[in-house]
Amino acid sequence: MNEEIIIDVQNLNLWYGETQALRNVTLPIANRKVTALIGPSGCGKSTLIRCFNRMNDLVSDCRVTGDILYHGQNINGPDADPVDLRIKIGMVFQKPNPFPKSIYENIAYGPRVHGTRNKKQLDEIVHNCLRKAALWEEVKDRLHDSAMSLSGGQQQRLCIARTLAVNPEIILMDEPCSALDPIATSKIEDLIDDLKREYCVIIVTHSMSQASRVSDYTAFMYLGDLIEFGETRQIFENPHKELTENYITGRFG
Numbered sequence: 709m710n711e712e713i714i715i716d717v718q719n720l721n722l723w724y725g726e727t728q729a730l731r732n733v734t735l736p737i738a739n740r741k742v743t744a745l746i747g748p749s750g751c752g753k754s755t756l757i758r759c760f761n762r763m764n765d766l767v768s769d770c771r772v773t774g775d776i777l778y779h780g781q782n783i784n785g786p787d788a789d790p791v792d793l794r795i796k797i798g799m800v801f802q803k804p805n806p807f808p809k810s811i812y813e814n815i816a817y818g819p820r821v822h823g824t825r826n827k828k829q830l831d832e833i834v835h836n837c838l839r840k841a842a843l844w845e846e847v848k849d850r851l852h853d854s855a856m857s858l859s860g861g862q863q864q865r866l867c868i869a870r871t872l873a874v875n876p877e878i879i880l881m882d883e884p885c886s887a888l889d890p891i892a893t894s895k896i897e898d899l900i901d902d903l904k905r906e907y908c909v910i911i912v913t914h915s916m917s918q919a920s921r922v923s924d925y926t927a928f929m930y931l932g933d934l935i936e937f938g939e940t941r942q943i944f945e946n947p948h949k950e951l952t953e954n955y956i957t958g959r960f961g
């Protein structure tokens with residue numbers, strides 16, 4: 709890998725109570741690239757992506773060993789602040805979850821909470837984020853309408869715009885298209901391709917065709933182990949492990 713490694717996962721283990729969900733995962737994540745996490749249901753994809761912004765802190769009985777270095781600093785270290793971390797590492801979920809507020813307020817909310825009060829600055833942030841999320845043209849005349857009046861695909865792009873509003877470096881996406889139709893899915897995939905010019909994107913997907921379309925790197929997981937990681941083309945065209953090949957050719961799933 710020639711790119712800058714923005715997150716370096718080293719020997720990561722995670723247990724929910726007595727059950728081990730991640731085993732000795734070691735994985736580099738490149739900046740300004742898209743990394744896809746794939747594997748059968750229950751293999752630990754969501755668990756791993758949730759480690760990157762410490763969402764698993766919210767799960768009682770969850771224990772982690774090993775390191776996740778973000779710009780070389782351990783995100784679970786004593787000085788690390790999960791609130792700061794979640795600004796730099798934003799997350800988009802499976803089901804679009806806009807706030808029950810206006811389109812404008814969904815985006816202005818985060819920057820306002822973090823101290824931006826100036827109306828002109830907020831207008832600019834809203835405009836920029838909607839533009840980056842490829843939603844501006846569709847909503848510019850209805851910024852003060854409820855976000856709930858948008859279609860599912862538009863709501864998901866709004867959630868991406870909301871994530872961008874606090875200036876993250878990394879965007880985590882946990883099956884962001886699973887609730888969307890093919891047209892809305894294709895818009896999100898185009899958007900992911902644009903976003904990687906400025907951001908690092910990590911995406912969990914069940915769709916192998918989606919992983920091969922949108923990602924530069926792919927990690928294949930199975931029962932909590934990282935089986936194989938590499939450039940997406942290599943993983944799909946020339947997997948080194950039999951398990952990877954069996955999965956991507958649909959022999960199990």
Ligand SMILES: Nc1ncnc2c1ncn2[C@@H]1O[C@H](COP(=O)(O)OP(=O)(O)OP(=O)(O)O)[C@@H](O)[C@H]1O
Nearest residue numbers: 724727729747748749750751752753754755756767
């Ligand atoms: N909060 C939790 N408490 C206990 N066990 C959990 C919790 N979350 C996940 N698990 C278990 O950890 C394992 C990994 O789950 P995870 O959701 O990370 O898998 P996944 O690959 O994302 O699955 P899917 O593709 O079905 O979403 C599973 O065995 C699951 O049952």
